[in-house]
Amino acid sequence: MSGRPLTHWRHRLAERGVDRQLWLLAPALIFVVALFLYPFFYGLTLSFQPTDGGPFSDYARFFSDAYERDTIWITLRIALPAALLNVLAAVPIAYRMRGRFRGKRLVTTLLVVPITLGTVLTAQGLLNFLGPTGWFNRILLSTNLVDEPVRLTHNYWGVFFSLVITGFPFAFLLVLSYLSGIDPTLERAAATLGADWRRRFTRITLPLLMPGLATTFCLTFVLAFSVFPSAVLVGNPAGETRVISLAAYQAAYEQYDYPYASAIAMIMGFVELVIIALVLGARSRFYTGSTGGKG
Amino acid sequence: MSAFSQLRLHGVSRRFGGQDALTDLDLTIEAGEFIALLGPSGCGKSTALNCLAGLLPLTAGSIWQDERRIDTLPPERRGFGMVFQSYALFPHLTVRANIAFGLRMRRLPKEETRRRTEEAVRLVRLEDHVDKLPGQLSGGQQQRVAIARAVVFEPSLVLMDEPLSNLDAKLRLEMRTEIRRLHQSLGLTTVYVTHDQEEALSLADRLVVLRKGRVQQIGSPREMHTRPANWHVADFMGYRNLWRGRVEQLDGSRATVESSGHRLLGEAMGDLQDRAEVVVAVRPEDVRVDGPGETRNAMSATIEVVEYQGRELAAEARTDAGQLLHLRTEQRIAPGDQVKLAIDPGRLLVYPADAERTTEDRSDRLTDSAGAPR
Amino acid sequence: MATITQAPPARPPVPTDRRRRVVARPAAWIVWGVVIFFFLNLLGVVASVLVSSFGRRWFDTWLPDGYTTSWYGRAWEEFALLQVIVVTLEVSVLVVGLSLLIGVPAAYVLARRSFPGKRLIFLVFLLPILMPPITYGIPLATVLYKFGLAGNMSGVVLANLVPSVPFVILTMTPFIEQIDPRIESAARMCGAGLRTVFLRVLTPLLVPGILASAILVLVRTVGMFELTFLTAGPDSQTLVVALYYSMSASGIRAQQSVDAMAVIYTSMMLVLLVVALRYVNPTQLVAQVKEDPEH
Numbered sequence: 029m030s031g032r033p034l035t036h037w038r039h040r041l042a043e044r045g046v047d048r049q050l051w052l053l054a055p056a057l058i059f060v061v062a063l064f065l066y067p068f069f070y071g072l073t074l075s076f077q078p079t080d081g082g083p084f085s086d087y088a089r090f091f092s093d094a095y096e097r098d099t100i101w102i103t104l105r106i107a108l109p110a111a112l113l114n115v116l117a118a119v120p121i122a123y124r125m126r127g128r129f130r131g132k133r134l135v136t137t138l139l140v141v142p143i144t145l146g147t148v149l150t151a152q153g154l155l156n157f158l159g160p161t162g163w164f165n166r167i168l169l170s171t172n173l174v175d176e177p178v179r180l181t182h183n184y185w186g187v188f189f190s191l192v193i194t195g196f197p198f199a200f201l202l203v204l205s206y207l208s209g210i211d212p213t214l215e216r217a218a219a220t221l222g223a224d225w226r227r228r229f230t231r232i233t234l235p236l237l238m239p240g241l242a243t244t245f246c247l248t249f250v251l252a253f254s255v256f257p258s259a260v261l262v263g264n265p266a267g268e269t270r271v272i273s274l275a276a277y278q279a280a281y282e283q284y285d286y287p288y289a290s291a292i293a294m295i296m297g298f299v300e301l302v303i304i305a306l307v308l309g310a311r312s313r314f315y316t317g318s319t320g321g322k323g
Numbered sequence: 324m325s326a327f328s329q330l331r332l333h334g335v336s337r338r339f340g341g342q343d344a345l346t347d348l349d350l351t352i353e354a355g356e357f358i359a360l361l362g363p364s365g366c367g368k369s370t371a372l373n374c375l376a377g378l379l380p381l382t383a384g385s386i387w388q389d390e391r392r393i394d395t396l397p398p399e400r401r402g403f404g405m406v407f408q409s410y411a412l413f414p415h416l417t418v419r420a421n422i423a424f425g426l427r428m429r430r431l432p433k434e435e436t437r438r439r440t441e442e443a444v445r446l447v448r449l450e451d452h453v454d455k456l457p458g459q460l461s462g463g464q465q466q467r468v469a470i471a472r473a474v475v476f477e478p479s480l481v482l483m484d485e486p487l488s489n490l491d492a493k494l495r496l497e498m499r500t501e502i503r504r505l506h507q508s509l510g511l512t513t514v515y516v517t518h519d520q521e522e523a524l525s526l527a528d529r530l531v532v533l534r535k536g537r538v539q540q541i542g543s544p545r546e547m548h549t550r551p552a553n554w555h556v557a558d559f560m561g562y563r564n565l566w567r568g569r570v571e572q573l574d575g576s577r578a579t580v581e582s583s584g585h586r587l588l589g590e591a592m593g594d595l596q597d598r599a600e601v602v603v604a605v606r607p608e609d610v611r612v613d614g615p616g617e618t619r620n621a622m623s624a625t626i627e628v629v630e631y632q633g634r635e636l637a638a639e640a641r642t643d644a645g646q647l648l649h650l651r652t653e654q655r656i657a658p659g660d661q662v663k664l665a666i667d668p669g670r671l672l673v674y675p676a677d678a679e680r681t682t683e684d685r686s687d688r689l690t691d692s693a694g695a696p697r
Numbered sequence: 698m699a700t701i702t703q704a705p706p707a708r709p710p711v712p713t714d715r716r717r718r719v720v721a722r723p724a725a726w727i728v729w730g731v732v733i734f735f736f737l738n739l740l741g742v743v744a745s746v747l748v749s750s751f752g753r754r755w756f757d758t759w760l761p762d763g764y765t766t767s768w769y770g771r772a773w774e775e776f777a778l779l780q781v782i783v784v785t786l787e788v789s790v791l792v793v794g795l796s797l798l799i800g801v802p803a804a805y806v807l808a809r810r811s812f813p814g815k816r817l818i819f820l821v822f823l824l825p826i827l828m829p830p831i832t833y834g835i836p837l838a839t840v841l842y843k844f845g846l847a848g849n850m851s852g853v854v855l856a857n858l859v860p861s862v863p864f865v866i867l868t869m870t871p872f873i874e875q876i877d878p879r880i881e882s883a884a885r886m887c888g889a890g891l892r893t894v895f896l897r898v899l900t901p902l903l904v905p906g907i908l909a910s911a912i913l914v915l916v917r918t919v920g921m922f923e924l925t926f927l928t929a930g931p932d933s934q935t936l937v938v939a940l941y942y943s944m945s946a947s948g949i950r951a952q953q954s955v956d957a958m959a960v961i962y963t964s965m966m967l968v969l970l971v972v973a974l975r976y977v978n979p980t981q982l983v984a985q986v987k988e989d990p991e992h
């Protein structure tokens with residue numbers, strides 16, 4: 029009978045922690061394979077089957093055309109400073125606000141608002157607010173800080189501000205939660221050992237916070253890197269804010285060249301993952317265990 | 324599920340990714356028996372219990388309930404009840420609903436469910452608390468709910484995993500009596516896991532001592548107490564004095580051992596060869612603080628540390644030959660006292676020193692007791 | 698609002714010392730200054746949209762000439778907003794329901810079990826969150842069009858599931874980990890099968906977690922621009938996408954009716970946000986970090 033080998037297999041699998049309960053993973057696995065991995069690899073193979081030329085000709089086309097190639101640089105030039113600014117500005121502010129105080133809940137709640145507004149609405153607001161006749165320029169003009177309206181929309185700065193408005197609250201809330209995950213008695217212990225606040229921050233809190241900062245940077249960077257609507261609406265989509273996602277979109281939906289669009293999407297994903305891998309690689313050099321907090 | 328007359332475990336083993344947690348457990352449980360699984364932390368007691376319950380698949384072996392193989396059944400179809408160390412009460416259900424849960428799962432008629440729940444509530448004396456949530460109960464009350472929940476559907480076997488270890492000392496004693504009472508009044512077959520030898524000795528009909536996933540000894544409380552099978556079991560059963568030595572002379576069941584400057588006469592436990600390395604085991608309470616009258620296994624020593632423990636004193640003494648020794652006595656002694664000690668040869672057990680003695684923690688203990696000056 | 702400074706650390710915290718000293722240290726003022734500046738600009742961005750949507754005519758002045766609500770009626774008809782809102786709701790409800798059904802069992806297995814390949818599976822579930830939506834959105838849309846699934850609501854739902862399911866998995870995992878596995882074991886020992894354990898024991902205990910992740914997915918789906926944009930057809934646009942189209946074609950339509958539409962979108966998001974904040978803490982809206990102890 030088949031009883032013995034069956035038991036044998038069940039025992040072998042049980043040792044590795046495999047049993048029928050793992051079937052609960054099946055729907056999610058099927059989903060991720062069908063809707064994420066399969067399209068991804070489909071896109072990858074498609075990118076090697078250009079409408080004309082050899083397998084790599086779409087990649088060659090992208091890198092040989094300065095107008096296209098520069099989109100990488102343009103995207104990074106917007107996304108990296110924006111993500112960096114968001115994270116770096118979040119640290120001192122979150123450090124100061126990590127304790128309890130009245131109105132903390134209000135501040136954190138208000139900060140969620142721009143995240144939920146999303147990029148499209150932020151873009152519309154920025155056009156109104158920062159535009160040449162908007163309130164911002166009016167204030168500058170009426171206080172005689174400038175002589176003529178500053179141009180803050182339909183260029184690099186418009187996109188940059190839109191990334192700060194949506195990205196900073198995001199970074200702040202993340203950093204705040206990482207900070208409150210660090211046991212405050214650690215700092216008190218350092219204080220009893222004679223460390224002033226500067227050294228307490230640089231020797232104790234900051235090293236424990238670094239992994240969290242790296243994660244925050246990655247997530248903020250992903251947001252900034254995929255900037256699309258604001259680049260079109262408040263930026264200058266034909267010139268200085270022609271980001272790579274726009275190039276991919278135009279290839280797919282204006283030129284209907286799907287292989288080329290896939291190639292650009294692959295390049296975009298690759299560039300993004302390289303940056304993330306670099307940051308996460310640096311992160312693994314820090315202590316990443318428990319930070320003793322209750323969070 | 325119907326009761327059984329015998330439950331047999333054949334070579335039950337559990338590995339976790341190449342690491343053995345339980346190896347070759349053979350055990351036959353008779354109906355109505357109270358069996359205690361005993362051993363140090365990490366020895367595989369919970370693993371054994373979970374395998375029996377069906378919560379953990381086996382990696383070898385089989386379990387038989389009379390002629391029926393049950394190790395392939397999921398836990399809910401084995402019909403066993405279980406009490407957990409952390410109680411594991413359903414936090415969103417009242418005490419009554421917690422206790423009735425097992426009956427509901429069996430789809431008993433409403434009336435019977437109600438009746439049997441009330442009965443179980445009375446049995447564990449929780450009549451005043453039936454409508455509370457578990458979070459509103461004290462630890463002892465929660466444990467009572469857990470016990471009631473596990474026995475209410477009259478399981479053919481009740482499994483208990485250190486049910487008392489979260490309670491304070493006084494409550495632990497009370498609940499121990501209660502568990503014994505329940506066992507006797509309901510005639511439940513019980514497998515009880517604990518690392519407390521005293522608890523095991525006082526509750527169980529039979530004890531199973533595990534070490535590193537292997538059975539060391541199965542026997543009655545008396546056998547365990549007076550004749551541990553090897554020095555590891557002795558260590559665990561409260562033989563705190565474990566000294567290394569060498570056989571000098573063998574005389575039937577008696578062995579004369581030389582151990583760090585002393586000649587000791589004791590009971591040979593197991594196969595001993597002349598000149599063999601041995602471990603000598605003595606309980607602190609078997610070391611007598613005598614006058615000069617006693618001559619066998621006599622030694623003179625200086626008291627070093629004294630702990631007050633109610634009627635008795637627990638003390639550490641160092642013999643003139645430099646051997647450290649634990650003892651318990653009712654006599655008044657104080658640090659610095661010079662005393663004459665003696666050990667009845669029938670209470671001094673001589674074990675072969677097995678290959679496993681090299682394990683660090685054990686051998687540390689041994690060399691320590693073997694008189695290395697601190 | 699109270700300015701917070703560090704309590705003298707060597708002293709143990711005294712209960713009456715809860716609200717810390719108000720001290721005007723320059724660093725504190727700078728931090729608060731930055732925060733207030735940020736909020737003022739944010740207010741300006743939102744308010745300029747709001748004011749404009751009610752303005753009769755607004756050129757180069759501080760405030761509009763007069764006020765009217767007629768733009769809302771216009772926007773409602775011009776952009777067929779009723780249909781758009783209905784589509785938005787349908788899509789959101791479907792995405793929330795499906796992603797919970799797929800994600801919760803998977804989160805359960807990932808929280809509870811260890812088995813070979815678990816890290817790899819976890820990474821695969823993490824990728825859709827780590828990648829910019831455009832990168833996988835373009836190949837995904839291509840595949841969906843190939844199977845005739847895009848350009849209608851099923852495509853929008855499927856595309857939105859890609860980041861939602863991993864998001865449910867990530868938010869639910871800590872909630873599941875909080876539940877003592879022995880409670881499940883206890884239920885099984887009482888005779889409950891796996892399904893009963895899920896329905897009668899786990900689900901009631903997981904209600905807060907399920908609510909939280911449902912709300913979070915809802916907010917994200919309503920705000921998700923890129924994936925919907927790539928897969929929606931003319932009658933399966935959600936509100937953000939419709940807003941984007943109306944903005945990029947704003948030369949044709951009156952600026953104010955676009956603003957009115959933006960206000961409708963904003964109020965929808967704000968309602969969601971108010972509901973969401975009853976169940977989750979602000980930090981959870983942006984990441985799956987466990988709740989900090991103060992609330």
Ligand SMILES: Nc1ncnc2c1ncn2[C@@H]1O[C@H](COP(=O)(O)OP(=O)(O)OP(=O)(O)O)[C@@H](O)[C@H]1O
Binds near residue numbers: 344366
């Ligand atoms: N899920 C698991 N994965 C890997 N190893 C495990 C697992 N569960 C238990 N072990 C290992 O199996 C061994 C036995 O564990 P078990 O829980 O049975 O010990 P125990 O005797 O109940 O100890 P304690 O008295 O501390 O509860 C231990 O070494 C433990 O590390």
Ligand SMILES: [Mg+2]
Binds near residue numbers: 484
């Ligand atoms: Mg255990």
